[in-house]
Amino acid sequence: MSRLRIGTRASALALWQTEHVRARLHAAGIDTERIEIKTTGDLVQHVPLANIGSRALFTRQIDEAMLEGRIDLAVHSLKDLPTTLPEGIALVAVSEREDPRDALVGRGPIRWEELPQGAVIATSSLRRRAQLLHLRPDLAVRDVRGNVDTRLSKLDANTEWAAILLAVAGLVRLGLEARIGERLPPAVMLPAPGQGALAVTARSNDHAAASAATRAVHHATTARAVAAERAFLRALEGGCQVPVAAHAVLTGDQLHLHGRVVSLHGERGVEGEDAAGARDEQEADALGERLAERLLDRGAASILSEVRAAATVPTVPEP
Numbered sequence: 001m002s003r004l005r006i007g008t009r010a011s012a013l014a015l016w017q018t019e020h021v022r023a024r025l026h027a028a029g030i031d032t033e034r035i036e037i038k039t040t041g042d043l044v045q046h047v048p049l050a051n052i053g054s055r056a057l058f059t060r061q062i063d064e065a066m067l068e069g070r071i072d073l074a075v076h077s078l079k080d081l082p083t084t085l086p087e088g089i090a091l092v093a094v095s096e097r098e099d100p101r102d103a104l105v106g107r108g109p110i111r112w113e114e115l116p117q118g119a120v121i122a123t124s125s126l127r128r129r130a131q132l133l134h135l136r137p138d139l140a141v142r143d144v145r146g147n148v149d150t151r152l153s154k155l156d157a158n159t160e161w162a163a164i165l166l167a168v169a170g171l172v173r174l175g176l177e178a179r180i181g182e183r184l185p186p187a188v189m190l191p192a193p194g195q196g197a198l199a200v201t202a203r204s205n206d207h208a209a210a211s212a213a214t215r216a217v218h219h220a221t222t223a224r225a226v227a228a229e230r231a232f233l234r235a236l237e238g239g240c241q242v243p244v245a246a247h248a249v250l251t252g253d254q255l256h257l258h259g260r261v262v263s264l265h266g267e268r269g270v271e272g273e274d275a276a277g278a279r280d281e282q283e284a285d286a287l288g289e290r291l292a293e294r295l296l297d298r299g300a301a302s303i304l305s306e307v308r309a310a311a312t313v314p315t316v317p318e319p
Helices: 012-027 060-067 126-135 148-157 168-173 207-217 220-235 281-310
Strands: 004-008 032-036 073-077 089-094 102-105 120-122 140-142 163-167 180-183 198-203 244-251 254-262 269-277
Touching: 004 012, 004 060, 012 032, 012 073, 012 148, 012 168, 012 198, 012 207, 060 073, 060 089, 060 198, 089 207, 089 220, 102 168, 120 148, 126 140, 126 244, 126 254, 126 269, 148 163, 163 168, 168 180, 198 207, 220 244, 220 254, 220 281, 244 281, 254 281, 269 281
Parallel strands: 004 032, 004 073, 120 140, 120 163
Antiparallel strands: 073 198, 089 198, 102 163, 102 180, 244 254, 254 269
């Protein structure tokens, strides 16, 4: 097989993720080359993510490079990957998942139960913002953009901020685990669908590249769990900029799924759990869709309608 060109964003975390996948491919005897690509999410750093006119904030330019034949594979954080991919692109491998939880990060030791009344917390995620305000309407939530190092620097410089929220997986992968004050339990902060896992995509008709990635990277247990989470999100017609959270755990062939939908300012929330046998990703999909339908009937539909109405006109168009 000729050298595979792998597309990635250029942030420190994205590069770590890509080098992890390259190492797996190299171990399988496959030569690779890294191609760095700037995405919408990288190019527009001065506004909240929800105000940018795109769902594929961190993937569109990489998808274009793949469809144009400039790259053969791409590595993404699975939580950033839209549930419906562009025609001609397929999800061909899902890595073994790191800890999917969110981390509460302060300038020193910090715990959720110790946050004072009116504490200021910064995050770029509508999902995190909504869940914070649902549990603690007294909190003041601020927007923070940038890669992991940038967000940590902003926290250290803004002494009025009590903490920021970041994915545990990113901090662990970058050797910044010591910055974690608390790994928040799902009862407090349910993760984004797919959080902690990596996704590898390829052109749908490039069977050689797809097969190589699947053999070297794919982790079937993680793939079944995240299939349920992504089906839950897809059935809710959600993207990365909606306050939808889900986490699935596979024990044997039994899959347990926990899903949550919260209004933008935290006033209302709907959540539920379901479990079923999941011998493959199709059965996992069915579990996710079933739980989504239950939550839609119980109030998630009206919550998501309000979210979409509030975001019909983006502040900043896609570059």
